[in-house]
Amino acid sequence: MAVLGVALAYLGFIGTARSVPSLSSIGSDLTLLYNNDLDRPNAPQHKSAIMLTSRNVLAAEEACTTLGETLLPINTTFFATDLPSTLEYQVFQGVVPSTQEFWVASKGLECQVVNTQGHVSTSSCLRELPALCSQNAGFMAGPETATSLTVHAQNLEITGFRDQLSFKFIGIPYADQPARWTYSTPYTGPTTINATSFGPSCVQTGTTGTSEECLFLNIWTPFIPENVATTPKPKLKAVIFWIHGGAFTGGSGADPTFDGGNFASRGDVVLVTINYRLSTLGFLALNDGVTNGNFGFADQIQALEWVQQYISAFGGDPERITIYGQSAGAASVRALMASPKAIGKFAAAIPSSNLGGDNYAMTYSLYYTIPQEVSVAVDPILQETGCNNATDTLACLKAIDGNTLVNLPDVARYLVVDGTFLTSTGLPLNGSGPIANVHTLMGFMRDDGAAFIGYPTNDNVTDGLLGAFIPLSVEDNPLFPLPTGSNATLDIFNLTSRANTDIEFRCVDQATAISAVKHNLLKSVWFYEFNRSYQTSPGFDPNFPVCDAPVDAEHPFGDPTKEYFKCHSGDLFYTFGNLPTQTLPYRDADDLPFMQVTLDSWASFARTFNPNPDPAFLKARGFSGTAALIAKQSPWEPVTHANVNDKPLRVLQVPSFMDVFSEAEQCEFMGLPLESLFG
The missing domain is CATH 3.10.100 (Mannose-Binding Protein A; Chain A)
Known part of the structure; x- marks a missing residue:
C-alpha cells in the first residue's frame, strides 16, 4: 500500500x-x-x-x-x-x-x-x-484533446478520438488526389493525419460543401491493438466495408444514417465507410482508348486495398472483410464480386436491394460497353457542354467546373466493361468467368420497386402502367390481379409497384441466388426479404406517404403492423442500429427489438458467415432481447440444393420465418425466369 x-x-x-x-x-x-x-x-x-x-x-x-x-x-x-x-x-x-x-x-x-x-x-x-x-467521452461526442488517440499504422500516424460507443477515425485519405478522369493510386501524402472530422463528400447534385478532392474513408472500432505483430489473430475483429448507394450520382460515407458506432459497439466489428467519385466525374468513358470509365468503381477497390493494408492497426482482420452495400452500393458489391482487381480481397458480401432486370434497373447488373455508354450518356453530355465540336474532347470537358458537369440534364453514371476492372457484362453466374467464391447474404425490400415509379395521377389502369413503364400485358392478367379497394389510384399503385419490384429487384436477385447455388459458385448464400421498414425521411421517402406505416390515434407515428409499402432504403436504420432519430421516433414496441435482432444478424454474418447469432454469444453479451426473439422463430436457413425449391427465403419481420422464392410465374412472364435467367 x-x-x-x-x-x-x-x-x-x-x-x-x-x-x-x-x-x-x-x-x-x-x-x-x-x-x-x-x-x-x-x-x-x-x-x-x-x-x-x-x-x-x-x-x-x-x-x-x-x-x-x-x-x-x-x-x-x-x-x-x-x-x-x-x-x-x-x-x-x-x-x-x-x-x-x-x-x-x-x-x-x-x-x-x-x-x-x-x-x-x-x-x-x-x-x-x-x-x-x-x-468519460459522451454519447455521440465530438473530438476533444482529452479523448484523442494516435494509432501508428505502418508508416502512418493517424489521430482519431473516442465517444461512448467506439474509437473513431474519420476523414482518412486513402488515395492521392487523382487528376480528373484518371485512376486513383495509393496514398503517399503526409504521414501524420488528423482523422477527427469527415472529409468533403464527392461532387454531386443537390449538396453543398463537396469537392473533387474527396477520397476519404472512416473507421469505427471497439478495439485497438498495441502491436499488430504480436496480437493473436483471434483478437482481431471482422471488418464491414460499407459502400453507400445513391444511383452512382450521390451519397457519402459521412451520412449519419451509416454512423458505425452501434455496428462496432454492439456487433463487435470494425466498420469502414468510404467516399468514391460520382456521376460524370466518376464514370465518364470515351472512345479514345484511354478514358475507360469506372473511375469511381476503381476508387472503391483502392479503398479496399487501403483497408487490407492498414486495418489491422485499428483492430480489424484483413482476412475477414465483408463488403456491404445497398442500392448502387449493392450494384458495386455485385461488380466487385466479378472484378479481377477485387476478387480475393474480401471474404464475404452483402448486396442489399441490388437493382437489375429491366427499365431503370437494367444497367446496375448488366453493364454497358464503352461505345454504349458513349451513345447513351456521353454524346448528350458533349452536346450540352458544347464540347461536341472540340478538337480535344477530353480537354474541353476538363475545363468545365465539376458542379456544372454533375448538374447537366445527362450524366455518366454507368459501370462499363473496361477490360481491366470489369471484363464481363455482368456477374458470370453460369461459371463462365471470374467470380468471388465468398459467403453471400443478399435480398431486398418487399416493395423495393415502389420507389422507382410515380404514383398514378388518375384511375385509368392503362395510364398507370404506361407511366410506370410496365408492359401493358400486365393489365387484366390473372398473374397480376388488380386489387379492388376503396382507393382506385392506390389499387393501381399496388399493381405497378408489385410488377416493378419483380422487374427491377425480385426476379434478378432470386435468380442470382438460384444460379449461384446451382453452379456451386459461392461458399454460402443467405437470402432475405424485409417485411418491416422505416424510411430515411426526410432523406428518402418516395411517393409519400405510401412507404410509411399508417397513422392512427394509438400510433401517432405509424403502426408497422398494418399494411404499407416496404420501400427502398427502409432497411438501413435497422441494419445500422441508428433509430430513433430526432424526427423519427420508435413507432411501436417492436421497432427496438427488431433493430436489435437485425443488427445482430448482420454482425453475426460478418463475424461467422452465418446470420444466426450464436446463443452463447448472446448470453455472454447480455443481449436478452435478441435471444428472446430468435427463440420464438425458426433458424435462418441458407439457400441450398435441397431447399431451393422449398423455403429458402427469410422473411424479416416480427417474428421472422422461412418462405418460398415468390413470383416465379410472374418473373417467367416478364422474361426473367428464376431457374434459367443466368443459365
Missing part, C-alpha cells in the same frame, strides 16, 4: 498540458467496453469503460492518466448491470479466464479489483492484472 501512495504522489506531478497518447505511450491494447442495447434515448444513462492489458497498479494508474482518465471509479449500479456482461464477453472470447480480476479505483491506500460478475474486493497491490479505466 505504501507503494501505491508513492505512485499517487508521482501522478500528482503530471503536468496539465497533455499530448495526444498513442498505443506505445499507453503500453497496452485498448478495448472499449459498453453494453449497447441500441436504445438511443437511454444511451446517456449507460456508462462505458476502457480495458487495458495486464500490468501492476502503478502502471495501470499511469496508463489511465495518459488516456485522460482514471482507474474506473466504483459505481454500484454500473457494476451490477452493464459491466458484468462486457466482462463476460471477454471470457467468452477467451481473452481472460472466468476467474479474472481487474484493477479499478483504489479506496484510500487500499487497492481494489472487480471480478467478471462485478463484485469488488481489496487485493494486494503487487499483482499484475488487466485494468479498467473510466471512459
Whole structure:
C-alpha cells in the first residue's frame, strides 16, 4: 500500500498540458467496453469503460492518466448491470479466464479489483492484472484533446478520438488526389493525419460543401491493438466495408444514417465507410482508348486495398472483410464480386436491394460497353457542354467546373466493361468467368420497386402502367390481379409497384441466388426479404406517404403492423442500429427489438458467415432481447440444393420465418425466369 501512495504522489506531478497518447505511450491494447442495447434515448444513462492489458497498479494508474482518465471509479449500479456482461464477453472470447480480476479505483491506500460478475474486493497491490479505466467521452461526442488517440499504422500516424460507443477515425485519405478522369493510386501524402472530422463528400447534385478532392474513408472500432505483430489473430475483429448507394450520382460515407458506432459497439466489428467519385466525374468513358470509365468503381477497390493494408492497426482482420452495400452500393458489391482487381480481397458480401432486370434497373447488373455508354450518356453530355465540336474532347470537358458537369440534364453514371476492372457484362453466374467464391447474404425490400415509379395521377389502369413503364400485358392478367379497394389510384399503385419490384429487384436477385447455388459458385448464400421498414425521411421517402406505416390515434407515428409499402432504403436504420432519430421516433414496441435482432444478424454474418447469432454469444453479451426473439422463430436457413425449391427465403419481420422464392410465374412472364435467367 505504501507503494501505491508513492505512485499517487508521482501522478500528482503530471503536468496539465497533455499530448495526444498513442498505443506505445499507453503500453497496452485498448478495448472499449459498453453494453449497447441500441436504445438511443437511454444511451446517456449507460456508462462505458476502457480495458487495458495486464500490468501492476502503478502502471495501470499511469496508463489511465495518459488516456485522460482514471482507474474506473466504483459505481454500484454500473457494476451490477452493464459491466458484468462486457466482462463476460471477454471470457467468452477467451481473452481472460472466468476467474479474472481487474484493477479499478483504489479506496484510500487500499487497492481494489472487480471480478467478471462485478463484485469488488481489496487485493494486494503487487499483482499484475488487466485494468479498467473510466471512459468519460459522451454519447455521440465530438473530438476533444482529452479523448484523442494516435494509432501508428505502418508508416502512418493517424489521430482519431473516442465517444461512448467506439474509437473513431474519420476523414482518412486513402488515395492521392487523382487528376480528373484518371485512376486513383495509393496514398503517399503526409504521414501524420488528423482523422477527427469527415472529409468533403464527392461532387454531386443537390449538396453543398463537396469537392473533387474527396477520397476519404472512416473507421469505427471497439478495439485497438498495441502491436499488430504480436496480437493473436483471434483478437482481431471482422471488418464491414460499407459502400453507400445513391444511383452512382450521390451519397457519402459521412451520412449519419451509416454512423458505425452501434455496428462496432454492439456487433463487435470494425466498420469502414468510404467516399468514391460520382456521376460524370466518376464514370465518364470515351472512345479514345484511354478514358475507360469506372473511375469511381476503381476508387472503391483502392479503398479496399487501403483497408487490407492498414486495418489491422485499428483492430480489424484483413482476412475477414465483408463488403456491404445497398442500392448502387449493392450494384458495386455485385461488380466487385466479378472484378479481377477485387476478387480475393474480401471474404464475404452483402448486396442489399441490388437493382437489375429491366427499365431503370437494367444497367446496375448488366453493364454497358464503352461505345454504349458513349451513345447513351456521353454524346448528350458533349452536346450540352458544347464540347461536341472540340478538337480535344477530353480537354474541353476538363475545363468545365465539376458542379456544372454533375448538374447537366445527362450524366455518366454507368459501370462499363473496361477490360481491366470489369471484363464481363455482368456477374458470370453460369461459371463462365471470374467470380468471388465468398459467403453471400443478399435480398431486398418487399416493395423495393415502389420507389422507382410515380404514383398514378388518375384511375385509368392503362395510364398507370404506361407511366410506370410496365408492359401493358400486365393489365387484366390473372398473374397480376388488380386489387379492388376503396382507393382506385392506390389499387393501381399496388399493381405497378408489385410488377416493378419483380422487374427491377425480385426476379434478378432470386435468380442470382438460384444460379449461384446451382453452379456451386459461392461458399454460402443467405437470402432475405424485409417485411418491416422505416424510411430515411426526410432523406428518402418516395411517393409519400405510401412507404410509411399508417397513422392512427394509438400510433401517432405509424403502426408497422398494418399494411404499407416496404420501400427502398427502409432497411438501413435497422441494419445500422441508428433509430430513433430526432424526427423519427420508435413507432411501436417492436421497432427496438427488431433493430436489435437485425443488427445482430448482420454482425453475426460478418463475424461467422452465418446470420444466426450464436446463443452463447448472446448470453455472454447480455443481449436478452435478441435471444428472446430468435427463440420464438425458426433458424435462418441458407439457400441450398435441397431447399431451393422449398423455403429458402427469410422473411424479416416480427417474428421472422422461412418462405418460398415468390413470383416465379410472374418473373417467367416478364422474361426473367428464376431457374434459367443466368443459365
